[in-house]
Amino acid sequence: MSDLAPRPRRRLLLAAPLGVAALGGLGFWYMLSGLQNGSFNPRGVPSALLGRTPPDFALPPVEGMSHPGLSSADLRGLARPVLVNFWASWCVPCIIEHPQLMALQAEGVPIFGVSYKDRAEDARQFLSRRGDPFTRLGADPPGRVAIDWGVYGVPETYLLDRQGIIRWRYAGPVTAEIMNEDIKPLLRRHA
Amino acid sequence: MIPELGHFALAMALAFCAAQMVLPMLGASTRDARMMAAGQPLANAAMLSVLVAFICLATSYAVNDTSVANVVQNSHSDKPMIYKITGTWGNHEGSMVLWVLVLTLCGAAVAAFGRELPSVLQARVLGVLGAIATGFLLFILFTSNPFDRMWPPAPDGQGLNPLLQDFGLAVHPPLLYLGYVGTAVTFAFAVAALIEGRVDAAWGAWVRPWALASWAFLTCGIALGSWWAYYELGWGGYWFWDPVENSSLLPWLASTALLHSAIVVEKRGALKIWTVLLALLAFALSMLGTFLVRSGVLNSVHTFAADPARGVFILAMLGFYIGGAFALFAWRAPAMVPQGVFAPISREGALVLNNLLLCCIAAVVLVGTLYPLFLDLVAGRMISVGPPFFNLATLPLALPLIAAMALGPLLPWKRAALWPVIQRLWWAALIALGGFGVALALTGAKFWPALGFGLGLWLIAGAATDIVDRIGLFRQGARIALARAKNLPRSAWGAAIAHAGMGVTALGIAGMGLATETLVALNPGQSARFAGYEWRFDGVRDAPGPNFTARRADVSVLIEGQVAFVMTPARRTFPVGRMTTTEAAIRTNLMRDLYLVLGEERDGGAVLRIHHNPLAPWIWLGAYIMALGAGVSLSDRRVRVAAPNRRSAAAAA
Numbered sequence: 001m002s003d004l005a006p007r008p009r010r011r012l013l014l015a016a017p018l019g020v021a022a023l024g025g026l027g028f029w030y031m032l033s034g035l036q037n038g039s040f041n042p043r044g045v046p047s048a049l050l051g052r053t054p055p056d057f058a059l060p061p062v063e064g065m066s067h068p069g070l071s072s073a074d075l076r077g078l079a080r081p082v083l084v085n086f087w088a089s090w091c092v093p094c095i096i097e098h099p100q101l102m103a104l105q106a107e108g109v110p111i112f113g114v115s116y117k118d119r120a121e122d123a124r125q126f127l128s129r130r131g132d133p134f135t136r137l138g139a140d141p142p143g144r145v146a147i148d149w150g151v152y153g154v155p156e157t158y159l160l161d162r163q164g165i166i167r168w169r170y171a172g173p174v175t176a177e178i179m180n181e182d183i184k185p186l187l188r189r190h191a
Numbered sequence: 192m193i194p195e196l197g198h199f200a201l202a203m204a205l206a207f208c209a210a211q212m213v214l215p216m217l218g219a220s221t222r223d224a225r226m227m228a229a230g231q232p233l234a235n236a237a238m239l240s241v242l243v244a245f246i247c248l249a250t251s252y253a254v255n256d257t258s259v260a261n262v263v264q265n266s267h268s269d270k271p272m273i274y275k276i277t278g279t280w281g282n283h284e285g286s287m288v289l290w291v292l293v294l295t296l297c298g299a300a301v302a303a304f305g306r307e308l309p310s311v312l313q314a315r316v317l318g319v320l321g322a323i324a325t326g327f328l329l330f331i332l333f334t335s336n337p338f339d340r341m342w343p344p345a346p347d348g349q350g351l352n353p354l355l356q357d358f359g360l361a362v363h364p365p366l367l368y369l370g371y372v373g374t375a376v377t378f379a380f381a382v383a384a385l386i387e388g389r390v391d392a393a394w395g396a397w398v399r400p401w402a403l404a405s406w407a408f409l410t411c412g413i414a415l416g417s418w419w420a421y422y423e424l425g426w427g428g429y430w431f432w433d434p435v436e437n438s439s440l441l442p443w444l445a446s447t448a449l450l451h452s453a454i455v456v457e458k459r460g461a462l463k464i465w466t467v468l469l470a471l472l473a474f475a476l477s478m479l480g481t482f483l484v485r486s487g488v489l490n491s492v493h494t495f496a497a498d499p500a501r502g503v504f505i506l507a508m509l510g511f512y513i514g515g516a517f518a519l520f521a522w523r524a525p526a527m528v529p530q531g532v533f534a535p536i537s538r539e540g541a542l543v544l545n546n547l548l549l550c551c552i553a554a555v556v557l558v559g560t561l562y563p564l565f566l567d568l569v570a571g572r573m574i575s576v577g578p579p580f581f582n583l584a585t586l587p588l589a590l591p592l593i594a595a596m597a598l599g600p601l602l603p604w605k606r607a608a609l610w611p612v613i614q615r616l617w618w619a620a621l622i623a624l625g626g627f628g629v630a631l632a633l634t635g636a637k638f639w640p641a642l643g644f645g646l647g648l649w650l651i652a653g654a655a656t657d658i659v660d661r662i663g664l665f666r667q668g669a670r671i672a673l674a675r676a677k678n679l680p681r682s683a684w685g686a687a688i689a690h691a692g693m694g695v696t697a698l699g700i701a702g703m704g705l706a707t708e709t710l711v712a713l714n715p716g717q718s719a720r721f722a723g724y725e726w727r728f729d730g731v732r733d734a735p736g737p738n739f740t741a742r743r744a745d746v747s748v749l750i751e752g753q754v755a756f757v758m759t760p761a762r763r764t765f766p767v768g769r770m771t772t773t774e775a776a777i778r779t780n781l782m783r784d785l786y787l788v789l790g791e792e793r794d795g796g797a798v799l800r801i802h803h804n805p806l807a808p809w810i811w812l813g814a815y816i817m818a819l820g821a822g823v824s825l826s827d828r829r830v831r832v833a834a835p836n837r838r839s840a841a842a843a844a
Contacts, residue, residue, distance in 0.1 A: 015521035017468060018514065021475065025510050027565055031488045032502045034568070090578050092424065092431050117577060129710045129800065153563065154577075 049166045054084075054158075055148040059138025063120035065127075070112050070138030076164040081190040082110045083183070084158040085134075086146055088118040089126035091154045097173035098130050104179065105133035109187060113137040116146050116154050159183065161190040194259050197247025198338040201288075204240035204295070205328040207233050211298070211321030215314035219386075227310050230317035231302040237324060238295040245292045248337050249279045258344040261285065261337045266348040269738035270356070277361035283485060283501075284337035286364055291327045293365070293372040294320065301376065308397060315383035316376070323375055326508045334501045356738075356765075359419035367412030367439060371477040373405020374442055377449060378474035381467045382516055385523045390463040395456030398470065400825055402450040405473075407821035409443045414814030422775055427708065427786055427802040429810055432581040437560045438480030444553040445473035448546045455539045458604060462539070464524050465546070471520060475513045476553070482509055488564060537607045541599035548592040555584045593646045593697065596690055597653025601660065615660060619652030634705055643701025650694030654687040685824025689817045696813030702783075702806025714796040718749070722785070722803035725749040729757075731789070731797055739763045741774075744789045744797055748778070760789040760799070779808050 049055075058071035068074075075082070085101060087094045105111055113134035115123045120139065127134075140146055149158070151171075159168040168186050170178060211233040218226025251259045252275050255268045265282040266275055280289040298320040305313045331337070380398045384390045416439065421429045430436065449469040455462040482488075486502025533539050559576045597619060601612045613620075627645030634640055659665065661683060662675040711719040713728035720726070727747045734743040743761040747754045758776035765772070778785040784807040790798030 011521075011525050014464070014524045017471070018517035018521045021513055021517050024561075025506065025514065027568055028482070028486075028488065028506050029503075031564065031568055032486060032506060035486075035488065035502070036500075088577065092428075092433065095424075117579065129708075 049150060049158075050169065052166060053164050054160070054166060057145045057148060059114065059140055059145055062115050062123050062137050062139045064124055065120075065137060067113075067134060067137040070114060070136045074112070074136060075160055078110075078160070078162045078164060080110065081159060081161050081167075081187055082112055082135075084112045084114065084160060086114045086116045086140075086149070086151050086154050086156045088116045088154045089122040090118065093173035094155045095130070097155050097157075097175065098133070100174045100176060100179045101133040102131050104183065105135075110135045114145065115139045115141075116151070117141060117143045159186050159190075193247050193250050194256065194338040194340065197244045197251070198336065200240045200244035200247065201328060201332060201338075204237050204244065204291070205325065205332065207237035207240060208295070208321045208324040208328055211237055212318055212325050213321075214318075215321070216318035219311045219314040219318070222311070224310070227314035230314050230321075233321070234295070234298040234302040234317055237321070238292075238299040241288070241292045241295045245279075245288050248285055248288055249276055251338075252276060252279045252285075255348060257346070257348060258340050258342065259337075260339045260341040263341065263345045263348045267738060268347050271737050273358075274356045274361070280364050281360070284331070284335045286368075287327065287331050287335055288337055289365060290368050290372065291324055291331065293368045294324050294327065294375060297372055297376050298324065301379075305397075312380075312383050312387065312394075312397075315386055316379040319379035319382045320375065323379070323512060326512065330501075330504050330508065334504050357419065357423060359415055359423070363412060363415040363419060366408050366415060370405050370407075370409030370412050370446075371442065371480070373401055373408060374446055374470075374473040374477045376401045377405065377446070377470040378512075378516065381470035382519065384467055385516075385519045388523055388526055390456065390467060390527060392457050392460050395453045395458075395466065398466075399450060399453040399457060402446055402453055402470075402473075403821045403825055406443070406446045406450050407818040407825075409439070409446060410814050410818045410821070413439050413443055414811045414818075418811045421807070422777055423772065427706065427775075427788075427804060429703065429807070432559075432578045434560050435480075435484055437556050438476075438483050441553055441556055441560075442473050442477035442480065444549050444556070445469060445476050448549040448553075449473050451542050451545050451549075455542050459533070459539050461533060462543070462546075464527050467524065468520065469546070471513070471516050475509075475516075476557075478505075478509050478513060482506060483560075534606050536602070536609050538599065538602045538604045540607075541595060541602050544595055545592065545599060548588050548595075552585050552588045552592070555588065556581065559584065590646070593650060593693070596693065597649055597656070600657045600686055600690065601653075616653060616656055619649060619656050622652045623649035630701070637705065640701045640704030643697055643704060647694045647696075647698035647701060650697060651691045654691040654694065657690075658684070658687050681827035682824045685820045685822070685827070687820070688823055689820025692813045692816030692818075692820055694813070695809050695816055699806045699809030699811075699813055702809065703804055706802060706804045706807070708800060708802040710790070710798065710800050712793070712796060712798045717796075719799075719801075721801050724755075724785070725752075726787075726799070726801060727754075728797065728799065730795075731792060734761060736763065739765045742789065742792065744799070746776070746787060746799065748785070758785070758787045760787045762789050781808055781812075782806065784808060 054072055054075060056072045058073075059069050061067055061069040070084075075084070083101075083104065101111055111133050113136070115137060118139075118141065123137075123139075138145070143151075153171065155173055156169070156171045157174055158166050161167050167190060168182065170182070174183065211230060214226045214233065215230035217223070218229070248261075251262050252266055253272065255262065255266060255275065257263050261282065261284050265285075266278050270278065279285045298317060301313065301316055301320065305316070308316075377398055380394070380401065384394055413436075416436065417429050420431065420436075421427070449466065452462050452466045452469055456466045482502065482505045486505060488502065535543075559580055563576055597616060598609075598612055601615060623645045626648040627641050630641035630644040631638070658676075658679075661679055662672040664672040667675075707722065709719075709721050711721070711726070713719060713726075715728060715730040718725050718727035725748070727749055729745040729747055731742050731744045734741040741761045741763045743759050746758045746760070748756055748758060756778060758778055760776040761774040763772050763774060773788055776787040778787075782805070784802070784804040786802035786804055786807075788800040788802075790800055792798075
């Protein structure tokens with residue numbers, strides 16, 4: 001008698017892998033159909049923020065760096081369009097895009113950085129080692145501001161026009177092609 | 192003509208595999224010996240057909256046939272011959288052909304070496320393998336045909352991704368596929384056992400060599416991938432917790448657990464349902480990796496060209512194989528009565544602990560990899576999970592795993608006491624503690640690297656204790672010990688070697704925790720001091736290659752004013768792919784790597800990044816030692832052909 005009671009529970013337990021796999025499969029299926037109709041995109045294009053100003057926020061500077069921090073007030077009434085770049089020292093694609101950021105900075109494009117889920121000393125080391133493209137640099141160790149912006153992952157780059165309206169967003173490393181074919185024409189258009 | 196032949200061979204293979212799926216399965220359920228016997232020749236025929244297709248594709252690459260779309264997209268006439276050929280599997284379509292080739296090779300191997308198997312079991316295993324191969328061949332033929340022609344032919348190809356023009360990456364995918372496909376064989380065994388409704392010790396003995404072989408290949412493949420990242424990405428790191436890396440680590444963790452739990456099935460007849468589930472999981476996780484890499488749902492630097500239509504096909508296949516297998520599991524597993532109550536302190540208890548910890552680590556990695564995707568889907572929020580999470584979450588699980596790894600093999604089966612085992616390990620503990628203390632003192636109280644040294648030494652000393660203990664080196668004198676060493680089962684040697692290999696890897700990782708680096712800007716003739724060497728920058732020059740141009744720096748490394756050796760880091764620019772790669776110069780003496788990267792150039796001078804990576808090569812060395820352990824274990828006749836179980840095998844048949 002006693003072994004009858006646990007039996008249904010055991011049956012349920014042995015069906016658990018099927019349930020988990022089915023749920024996972026369903027999720028993946030939604031992702032794939034979303035990929036096809038554009039509602040799901042891991043490179044995260046149609047941001048809810050496109051054509052709008054970024055949410056209110058204020059980030060302190062990265063400890064030990066001379067850059068001022070970054071807040072939403074700094075993104076209004078700009079002299080020229082700016083890039084806002086979310087990055088981290090632990091992120092490999094950030095290394096890939098770094099030369100492009102340096103090149104843009106050399107051309108005089110202001111780049112505002114957000115140090116995402118990073119330790120101040122690691123961020124400092126990264127920039128002193130590879131060069132520092134940023135005009136302002138806010139520290140976002142919990143990644144809270146990144147969530148408000150809808151950042152998918154690092155690196156992610158936004159282009160804001162002179163009114164501070166988000167005009168363009170790209171999740172993933174800014175390659176030379178993206179820089180030449182997307183960013184530069186946009187900078188010219190919004191200049 | 193050759194591409195058409197290849198295409199036709201693929202279609203032939205599909206027909207053979209479909210027959211291999213149906214006939215032996217039907218034969219097994221109706222106990223029709225002739226239908227069951229059809230499995231072996233069909234498996235061989237399928238293997239030969241896919242081999243022909245693969246050779247045709249490789250030939251198209253070798254002769255740079257620009258009427259084949261796949262060649263045009265991924266190759267170029269300027270490429271060195273070796274990379275033309277390795278380019279065959281450097282792209283989505285070609286790699287799928289290689290995948291199926293390995294799968295059918297395994298099928299042929301089951302047909303050839305599995306003569307000891309009961310014919311019903313062998314027929315069902317071949318049937319499942321045939322079903323998997325059928326799915327993948329359909330996938331290739333309908334969504335990613337590598338032999339598609341284009342007209343008019345392109346003047347030349349577009350070139351292979353320069354990052355992939357590299358020896359490490361040429362060998363890495365085949366090894367990894369051997370590992371992934373090996374999990375397909377254990378999966379087939381598990382499904383056959385579920386259909387049969389019986390798992391016995393003999394089953395455990397047959398599954399173990401396949402699990403071991405697939406684990407060894409996965410280990411080598413992952414190590415090679417990590418080594419490639421180390422020298423090619425020019426960053427000095429060796430593991431980035433990238434989703435694609437994670438998806439190769441997951442099946443490794445599952446098959447590590449599987450090959451340990453299969454021992455319990457073989458020796459004690461317990462943990463049967465769990466082992467079957469692990470075999471299903473290992474394959475499910477390696478398929479999940481395939482899906483994530485090829486469907487485009489992930490955002491990673493490693494992914495193949497993404498195509499959602501392919502993703503839908505792979506997902507449908509996954510649903511069929513994995514969903515089907517789990518449904519079969521939910522239906523048939525309750526009938527398998529769990530048996531063998533055992534004490535927590537015993538060899539099997541230790542193996543259960545090993546399984547629990549490995550599965551927890553796998554769960555953590557899986558959640559960390561998939562959580563951002565699912566959160567995005569469910570809540571529309573986008574987050575990313577990086578190394579800080581993985582390091583923090585896996586470390587507390589890895590520490591007890593390593594601590595118990597040295598204890599486990601010393602515990603006897605059934606019932607044991609912890610205290611005598613700890614007594615036998617006292618000197619290993621002493622070495623580990625000593626290593627920890629010395630490392631702490633020498634490194635200036637860096638806790639984690641020192642702990643790594645302690646744990647690495649603990650594993651190596653623990654493995655040595657196991658062997659010394661078994662041969663009775665200190666109890667009976669050298670001559671008897673030598674004789675006993677010869678008679679010691681190779682599987683015991685293999686286990687000790689693999690555990691020691693893990694220790695070597697731990698030492699390597701600990702050493703990398705002490706890595707230092709510096710950035711110097713030098714003009715020709717100037718030098719800098721770093722890591723006890725003098726680094727003299729002699730200049731940068733152009734160094735043209737077959738299909739790239741390069742800037743190469745000459746840096747003389749001086750010891751006490753004498754030039755010891757010259758290092759030549761370079762930066763390559765590939766005009767066809769418009770890409771630049773860094774070629775780090777690495778000088779190793781096995782105790783440390785000197786790792787030199789060429790940075791920007793400014794008016795004749797250059798920026799150099801110098802890394803000093805203590806014990807870095809040990810990370811990969813350890814992995815190869817682990818694989819060697821698996822090889823030694825496989826060479827044990829009893830593991831290979833399940834000899835001691837021959838009688839029970841005959842009984843089962």
